[in-house]
Amino acid sequence: MTLVRIVYLKKIWRDQRYVLLVLVLFAALFEYLYTWVFLKSPVSNFIEAYFKFLPSEITSFLGVQAGTAFYQTQMLAFGYVHPLILISFFFFSISMPARYISGEIESKSFDILFSRPVHRSIIPTHLFIFMSGATAIQVIAVITGTLIADLQFSLLLRIYDYTRVAFVAFFFFLSLAAISLALASFQNDRGKALTKIIGLVVFLYFYDTITRLNEGLKNLYTFSYFKLYQPGEIIMNKVSVSESILTSLILIVIFLTIAILQFNRRDL
Amino acid sequence: MNQDIIEITGLTKYYKKNRGIENLNLRIMPGEIFGFLGPNGAGKSTTIRLLLNLIHPTAGQIKIFGQEIKTHYYHIFHDIGNVPGEFKLYEELSGQYFLDYMSAFSTRKAILQDELIQAFQLSRGDLEKKIRHYSHGMKQKLAIIQALQGNPRLLIMDEPSEGLDPLNKNVLYHYVNRFKVEGKTVFFSSHYLAEVEKICDRVGLVREGNLIAVEKISELKKKMIRKLEISFLENVDPGFFQMEGVKVGEHHQNRFILLVSGDLNPLFKKISNYKIENLIFPEPSLEETFLTFYH
Numbered sequence: 001m002t003l004v005r006i007v008y009l010k011k012i013w014r015d016q017r018y019v020l021l022v023l024v025l026f027a028a029l030f031e032y033l034y035t036w037v038f039l040k041s042p043v044s045n046f047i048e049a050y051f052k053f054l055p056s057e058i059t060s061f062l063g064v065q066a067g068t069a070f071y072q073t074q075m076l077a078f079g080y081v082h083p084l085i086l087i088s089f090f091f092f093s094i095s096m097p098a099r100y101i102s103g104e105i106e107s108k109s110f111d112i113l114f115s116r117p118v119h120r121s122i123i124p125t126h127l128f129i130f131m132s133g134a135t136a137i138q139v140i141a142v143i144t145g146t147l148i149a150d151l152q153f154s155l156l157l158r159i160y161d162y163t164r165v166a167f168v169a170f171f172f173f174l175s176l177a178a179i180s181l182a183l184a185s186f187q188n189d190r191g192k193a194l195t196k197i198i199g200l201v202v203f204l205y206f207y208d209t210i211t212r213l214n215e216g217l218k219n220l221y222t223f224s225y226f227k228l229y230q231p232g233e234i235i236m237n238k239v240s241v242s243e244s245i246l247t248s249l250i251l252i253v254i255f256l257t258i259a260i261l262q263f264n265r266r267d268l
Numbered sequence: 269m270n271q272d273i274i275e276i277t278g279l280t281k282y283y284k285k286n287r288g289i290e291n292l293n294l295r296i297m298p299g300e301i302f303g304f305l306g307p308n309g310a311g312k313s314t315t316i317r318l319l320l321n322l323i324h325p326t327a328g329q330i331k332i333f334g335q336e337i338k339t340h341y342y343h344i345f346h347d348i349g350n351v352p353g354e355f356k357l358y359e360e361l362s363g364q365y366f367l368d369y370m371s372a373f374s375t376r377k378a379i380l381q382d383e384l385i386q387a388f389q390l391s392r393g394d395l396e397k398k399i400r401h402y403s404h405g406m407k408q409k410l411a412i413i414q415a416l417q418g419n420p421r422l423l424i425m426d427e428p429s430e431g432l433d434p435l436n437k438n439v440l441y442h443y444v445n446r447f448k449v450e451g452k453t454v455f456f457s458s459h460y461l462a463e464v465e466k467i468c469d470r471v472g473l474v475r476e477g478n479l480i481a482v483e484k485i486s487e488l489k490k491k492m493i494r495k496l497e498i499s500f501l502e503n504v505d506p507g508f509f510q511m512e513g514v515k516v517g518e519h520h521q522n523r524f525i526l527l528v529s530g531d532l533n534p535l536f537k538k539i540s541n542y543k544i545e546n547l548i549f550p551e552p553s554l555e556e557t558f559l560t561f562y563h
Contacts, residue, residue, distance in 0.1 A: 117375065
């Protein structure tokens with residue numbers, strides 16, 4: 001039984017290559033410009049001054065304390081969780097399972113494919129393989145954007161810190177990909193799958209925001225999914241990188257297994 | 269003794285509380301073109317999707333080439349070609365890429381691809397275009413070619429002539445017959461009686477999820493009630509048609525609609541004594557055909 005189908009990966013690559021290229025260029029360019037604007041441009045001093053006036057709850061939430069020795073590092077770390085960067089990383093994790101699982105069930109494209117000798121687990125596993133590759137390239141692009149800025153503006157950053165952030169980001173975004181695959185494998189409709197996956201991400205993001213901002217809910221922050229990816233705290237050595245990666249890996253194994261089992265047993 | 273190509277036992281499928289198919293028992297032999305005839309919503313597509321392991325039965329068992337589909341589908345599907353009834357092709361691919369893509373999932377080489385492309389009159393230019401620019405008929409041709417190109421042992425086709433013009437329908441029938449001559453088996457679902465009569469050896473009639481009859485086409489023709497519309501140039505009394513197997517449906521002056529079952533020859537002998545103005549065999553509806561089997 002053939003469990004690797006290069007032909008399927010090639011088709012996904014063919015479908016997604018331009019989107020990936022755009023996202024990779026965006027990520028690299030964003031980090032480069034972000035570094036320049038917030039740390040070296042003529043307005044960077046105004047931005048730092050503005051941050052000094054923000055309420056402590058907000059600066060604590062953003063993980064940026066202006067006027068301290070850590071400002072530069074914290075500001076760069078915030079660039080890795082900037083909503084635009086998060087959206088670009090979530091793009092494949094959210095859209096691909098909905099399109100290639102629920103969407104193809106809805107359109108009955110699988111009726112032709114699965115009348116060939118094709119094991120059903122090919123679909124979730126190969127989507128995961130593609131998303132792993134795409135996420136790795138995106139993570140490298142983000143770090144590359146920072147490194148180019150580092151070289152150009154002599155920021156003297158510690159590459160090691162950013163490599164650790166890259167590893168955590170890679171496994172964190174893949175865990176979301178696995179969760180999306182599991183959700184999509186229960187849906188017959190692309191629109192519904194997309195709504196549920198986006199709904200989940202928005203819920204998890206707001207859960208994280210509220211539990212961090214609200215003193216009374218601080219205890220619930222322990223269960224925040226986004227706690228697994230906090231670049232500022234990783235760079236400041238406030239969290240265990242191995243713990244974050246291990247938790248993400250456990251989530252990947254659990255949800256990828258659910259996706260494969262459900263997709264194998266369900267009616268298409 | 270030849271082993272059955274398809275063996276279905278007690279097959280039942282419910283979608284939650286909705287009936288798909290109930291207690292279906294069927295055996296299809298090698299080298300046979302088996303017609304699966306029924307109106308829309310009768311359970312034809314459900315049966316085919318069960319045969320292809322796309323959906324799982326509520327009860328019952330399916331064996332293809334003597335092996336149970338549930339556990340051996342991977343080996344069985346090396347030898348199957350399938351034209352689904354309702355499908356969406358990958359619109360962003362070109363026709364040629366799609367054919368090669370589908371072929372790449374099979375161990376059978378696409379030995380008939382070029383021949384089929386020519387027979388269905390698809391040009392190189394057509395095949396280079398993206399599928400999103402194809403008409404419904406062209407998409408149907410592509411679905412047929414991908415199913416036949418590997419020269420499979422068993423063809424499963426769900427209303428494959430939908431969207432084809434008469435010329436291409438004949439190409440399809442030609443290949444279906446050729447497969448039969450080569451000893452292969454075809455499971456051909458349709459809601460056109462004339463089509464099934466034309467190409468199939470046996471037919472299964474399915475209605476409201478139940479297989480109500482399985483007949484040889486020759487037997488079906490004998491049992492079937494046929495409609496005959498006849499106009500005479502002279503006065504004919506309705507009592508003239510009182511004979512076995514003939515019933516007057518309606519009449520107006522010298523125009524009669526007759527419902528005839530069994531042998532047509534005695535009737536033709538009798539009416540040949542009169543001058544006939546016109547004689548038509550209107551296509552009976554599926555419901556009219558099915559009524560034969562309820563009586």
